[in-house]
Amino acid sequence: MPERTVACQGVDLHVVEEGSGPPVIFAHGFPELAYSWRHQLPAVAAAGYRAVAPDQRGYGKTSRPHRIEDYDITHLVGDLIALLDDLGEQKAIFVGHDWGSMVAWHTALLHPDRVAGVCGMSVPFQPRTPIPPTEAMRARFAGSFFYILYFQEPGVADADLGADPEKTMRRLLSGVHTDVDSPGGLVSADDGRGFVERFPEPAALPDWLSQAEFDFYAAEFRRTGFTGGLNWYRNFDRNWERTPQLEGARVEVPSFFIGGAADPVLAGVSPSTQEQWLTDHRGNVLVDGAGHWVQQEAPDEVNAALLRFFESVSRDEVTA
16 A cells, blocks of 8 residues: 655654545544554545545654644644645545544534545544533543543653553453443543553454554554654643634534444444534444444444445535
8 A cells, every 4th residue: 555755734744545536534543543544445445536544643654743732633634634735635525533533523614615525433523612621521520530631641641551552552452342341441430540451451352453453553552652642632622722713613514423333432422412513414324343443343334334425425526
């Protein structure tokens, strides 16, 4: 699969792509990589699209800026728009998973003229909160451990996740599933444990993840650590402060949502809550048996759903 580097906003963005035609830009989540879309890019390219996935800033072979504020939503969205500019296209369909979903939703809000359609995975669209997000989280999860709040203090989660990257990735890739974790490491008793220890050690890798695939993840995070991705979380309040214009904003472009029916994230944020904020919503697909890593756990179902959505977005919209 062709790889290249795109210089934008002071970072070198490592990009993998396949195919030709109307562009589809894939944005991964935490802790993932462009590699997380390895099952989607060939299928989407074969269907006649140009499938493009970056290691987003802080991840993989892309630059890892030192300043926390370099990971705010303006920079994250700006990277995707710069990538679209580099492709020489006016519009693309944007597909995001987990944190990448939030970046894709914000791309549709902040640059609707550049977005032909948007698909979120695992994290539904959430409107702007009336108070800073971490303030709302502290009120909601008072007395409990909540992973996003644990991630806020620089250095703490970095050391926890980075102490043994293989264990961290093994437990996360195996454990964010309601059959295993309900929701376990995401919300649980505030008993002094860190994040990684809240996920059980699996007896084996899940069926959908080969040893070679796991080894790729482990080697990349052993090399880079987790600070880049954690810094995305440390900008929740900064993102809120920088986007007052999004009060009451709705996503006007064609939208779609895909999730795993066994994703514990959806136990806290139901996809049904987003639809009043999506003006041209074209459906939700919940994949039975799949957990949080839905596009890797159930690639055939996800690819079929994606292509149905893409087909519903006219090619005139993509290339206008």
